Amino acid sequence: MSESKDKKAINLTLKVWRQIGPDVKGSLETYHAGDISTDMSFLEMLDVVNEGLIIEGKEPIAFDHDCREGICGMCGAMVNGRAHGPEKGTTLCQLHMRHFSDNDTIVIEPWKSRAFKIIKDLAVDRSALDLIIQAGGYISANAGGAPDGNAIPFPQESAEKAMDAAACIGCGACVASCPNASAMLFVGAKVSHFALLPQGRPEAVKRVLAMVKKMDECGFGNCTNETECEAECPKEISITNIARLNREYLKAGFL
Amino acid sequence: MNWFFDIIRSSIGKKMMMAVTGLSFCIFLTGHLIGNLTIYKGKDAFNTYAEKLHSLGPLLTAAEIGLLLFAVVHVLSGTLLFIGNFYARPQRYVIKKSAGGRTVGSRTMPYTGFFVLLFVVFHLINFHFVDKTQQTIYLIVSNAFADPVYVFVYIAAMIIVAVHVSHGFWSAFQTVGANHPKYMPIVRGTAICFSLAIGVGFGFLPIYIFYMQ
Numbered sequence: 248m249s250e251s252k253d254k255k256a257i258n259l260t261l262k263v264w265r266q267i268g269p270d271v272k273g274s275l276e277t278y279h280a281g282d283i284s285t286d287m288s289f290l291e292m293l294d295v296v297n298e299g300l301i302i303e304g305k306e307p308i309a310f311d312h313d314c315r316e317g318i319c320g321m322c323g324a325m326v327n328g329r330a331h332g333p334e335k336g337t338t339l340c341q342l343h344m345r346h347f348s349d350n351d352t353i354v355i356e357p358w359k360s361r362a363f364k365i366i367k368d369l370a371v372d373r374s375a376l377d378l379i380i381q382a383g384g385y386i387s388a389n390a391g392g393a394p395d396g397n398a399i400p401f402p403q404e405s406a407e408k409a410m411d412a413a414a415c416i417g418c419g420a421c422v423a424s425c426p427n428a429s430a431m432l433f434v435g436a437k438v439s440h441f442a443l444l445p446q447g448r449p450e451a452v453k454r455v456l457a458m459v460k461k462m463d464e465c466g467f468g469n470c471t472n473e474t475e476c477e478a479e480c481p482k483e484i485s486i487t488n489i490a491r492l493n494r495e496y497l498k499a500g501f502l
Numbered sequence: 503m504n505w506f507f508d509i510i511r512s513s514i515g516k517k518m519m520m521a522v523t524g525l526s527f528c529i530f531l532t533g534h535l536i537g538n539l540t541i542y543k544g545k546d547a548f549n550t551y552a553e554k555l556h557s558l559g560p561l562l563t564a565a566e567i568g569l570l571l572f573a574v575v576h577v578l579s580g581t582l583l584f585i586g587n588f589y590a591r592p593q594r595y596v597i598k599k600s601a602g603g604r605t606v607g608s609r610t611m612p613y614t615g616f617f618v619l620l621f622v623v624f625h626l627i628n629f630h631f632v633d634k635t636q637q638t639i640y641l642i643v644s645n646a647f648a649d650p651v652y653v654f655v656y657i658a659a660m661i662i663v664a665v666h667v668s669h670g671f672w673s674a675f676q677t678v679g680a681n682h683p684k685y686m687p688i689v690r691g692t693a694i695c696f697s698l699a700i701g702v703g704f705g706f707l708p709i710y711i712f713y714m715q
Contacts, residue, residue, distance in 0.1 A: 264596075275596060328599035354597045361590050424601060426609075427587035429513075459512055468590030469513040469583045471611060472673040474603035490681030493514055497679060500509035 255285045257349040261296065263308055264356040269364045269372075275354065285345040289332060290315060290322060292344055310369040317341040317481065320416030323423065324369045325356040330420035330479040338418065338481040358419050360428035361466040373419045375465040376433060380417075382461035383454035384437045386446055399445050409443035412436045414482040421476035421484075427468030432476035434462050435488035442495050452499040459496055513586070514677075516579040521674035523576040528671055528696065530569060531663075535703045541711065545640045552639040577619060584612045607669030607697075614666040621659040628652075647711040656708045664701030671696055 259280040266273025280296050287295070290312050297307035313321035317338040324339055326332035332342040347353065357365050362375040413436075421432035438455050441447030447454075470489060477486045509515045540551040555562060607614075632642055646652050671693035675681065680689075 262596075325595060325598070328595060328597035329601060356595055356597070359591055359593050359595055361592055426598075426604065428590035429587075459514055463513050466590060467513075468587040469517060471517075471583070471587070471608065472669070472676050473608045475601055476603070478601035478603040485683075486676065487681050487683060487686075490676050490679045493518075493677055494679030496509075496512075496514045497518070500505070500515070 255345075256282045257285060257344065257347060257351070259283060259292075259347065259350070260352040262352065262354045263368070265308070265368055266357075266365050267306075267367065269366060273365065273368075275356075283344050285343070285347075287344045288315065288340055289326070289342040289344065290340045308369065309367040311371065312340060315340040318416060320418035323358060323371075323418045323420055325354075325358070325423060327354050330358075330424040331418075331481050335478075336481055336483045338416075341481075358423035360422050360468075362428065362430070363419060363422065371419070373417070375467070376417050376419060376430065378465060379430065379434060379458050379461045380437065383450070383457035384441070386441065386450065388446065401445055405443050409440055412439035412443065412484065412488050415440070415480075415484055416482060418481060420479050420481060422467065424475045424479035425468065425470075426473050426475060427471055429470045429476075430462050430465070430467040431470035431489045431492065432480060432484060432486065434458055435486070435490075435492035436484050438495055439488040439491045442491060451495060455492065455495040455499045459492075513583075516583055517677045519575050519579045520583070521677035523572040524670045525674045526572055527569075527576070528667065528674075531667070531700055535700065538704065538707055541640075541643075541707055545638075548640050548643075549638045573622070577615075580612065580615055605669060607665050607667075608673070610665060611669055614662050617659070617662045618666055621662070624655075625659075644711055644715060647708045648715055650712065653708040653712045657705050660701050660705040663704070664697040667700055668693055668697035 261278045261280050262275045263278060264273050265276045278296055278300075280292060283292050283295065290310070293308060293310055300307045310324065311321050313319040315322070317340055320338075322339040323331055326339070326342070331337055331339045332346070334342055334346060355369065357369045358371045358373070359365075364372045366372050415433060415436035417433065419433075422428055422430050425432075438458060441454060442451050472486070472489075474486055477484065510519060537551055537555065540547045628646055629639070629642060634642070647656075672686075672690045675686075675689045
C-alpha cells in the first residue's frame with residue numbers, strides 16, 4: 248500500500264482535566280500528543296495519548312465513550328471551552344483532528360455542573376438525566392395486540408417535530424454549555440417528543456409536572472434563554488422545544 | 503392553593519413570573535415614554551400631561567401599587583433564579599467560550615437588572631418623592647437636568663435599561679411559550695427595535711432639556 252501524499256500529522260499540546268475521584272480537587276495537566284493523524288477522531292487521539300501514558304506507567308485519561316458513531320450520547324467533553332468541540336452538530340467522537348492545526352494547544356475539561364458529578368478525569372455521572380426520564384419520560388402503554396398501521400390518523404408534520412425532539416441522545420452538552428447549567432433543552436426535547444404524539448397525550452399533564460419537579464430536585468440551574476444549548480447540541484435540537492415545555496407546564500399547572 | 507405555590511415555586515414558575523412582570527414593565531415603559539415625549543411640545547404641554555395623569559387619583563395609586571408589587575416579584579424571583587444558577591455550577595470551567603447564542607443583553611441580565619433597580623430608586627427620589635406643591639414638574643425636571651452629572655447618570659441608566667430590555671423582551675415570549683419558527687425572528691427583531699426606542703427615546707430627553715436652558 249502506498250502512503251497517500253496528502254497524509255498529514257500534527258503535534259499538539261493537551262491540557263487535560265485530571266481528577267482522581269468525585270470529591271477530590273482536580274487540575275489541568277499538560278501532555279504532548281505527537282504525530283497525530285488528521286484523519287483520527289478526537290477520541291482516537293486520546294487513545295493514542297493514553298497508550299503513551301500506559302507505556303510510561305502513568306494512569307491513562309478516563310473518558311466516556313461507546314458507539315463512536317455519534318449516536319449513543321456517551322462521549323462528550325469541553326474542548327477549548329466548547330461542548331463537543333468547535334464544530335456544529337457534532338459529538339466528540341465525530342470531531343476529527345483535521346479541524347485542528349499543528350502546534351495547537353487544546354484544553355479538555357469534563358462537563359461541569361452540580362447535577363453531574365465527575366467520576367474521574369473526563370468521565371461524568373449523568374444519571375440525573377436518567378432520574379428525570381424515570382420521573383415521567385415514558386408511556387405506560389398496556390401491551391396488547393399490535394395496533395393496525397395508520398389506525399390513529401396523525402399529521403406527518405407533527406410526526407417530524409416529534410422525531411426532531413426524539414433525536415436527543417442525552418449526552419448532557421446542553422447542561423454543560425448552559426451558563427446556568429440548566430437541563431431545559433433535554434427536558435424540553437423529552438417532553439416534546441411525547442407531547443406531540445397522540446400516544447403521549449393521555450399522560451402529558453402528569454409527565455411534565457413530574458419531570459420538571461425532578462429536574463429542579465436534581466440541582467440543575469434555571470433557563471435564562473441564553474440559547475447556548477441550541478448552538479452546542481450535537482443533534483441541533485431547537486429551543487422551540489423549551490417553549491413547548493413551558494406551554495405544556497403552564498397548561499398542566501393551571502388548567 | 504398548594505398546587506399554585508408548587509407551580510410558581512418551580513424553576514419554570516419563577517421564570518413565568520419574571521416574564522409576565524417584565525412584559526408589564528415594557529408596557530409601562532411605552533406609556534411612560536409617550537407621556538415624556540410631551541416635553542418636546544414645551545413646558546405647558548408637559549405640565550398639562552402631568553396634571554392630567556395626577557387627576558386620575560385612585561386609578562393612578564392603584565397602578566403605582568401594581569407596579570410596586572410587580573417590581574417586588576420581578577426582583578425577588580430574579581434574585582432567587584440568579585442564586586440558583588450560581589450554585590448550579592459550583593466548579594467553573596477553566597476556559598468557557600460562547601457558541602454564539604449569548605448576547606450582550608443575556609450575558610449581563612442580572613447585573614443590568616441590579617443597576618436598573620438602583621436607578622429606579624434614584625429616579626423616584628428625584629422626581630416622585632419631591633415637593634410638587636411649590637414647583638411644577640417641568641421646573642423640577644429642568645432644574646435636575648441643568649446639572650451635567652444628572653444628564654450623564656440618566657443617559658448611562660437608559661443604555662443599561664435598553665441592554666436589559668433587548669434580552670428581556672424576546673425572552674419573555676419564549677418563557678410563556680410563545681415561540682414559533684415563523685414569528686420568532688420578528689419577536690427578536692422587535693426586541694432590538696423596542697430597546698433602541700426606549701434607549702434613544704428616554705436618553706435624548708435629558709440632552710434636550712440640558713441644551714434648551
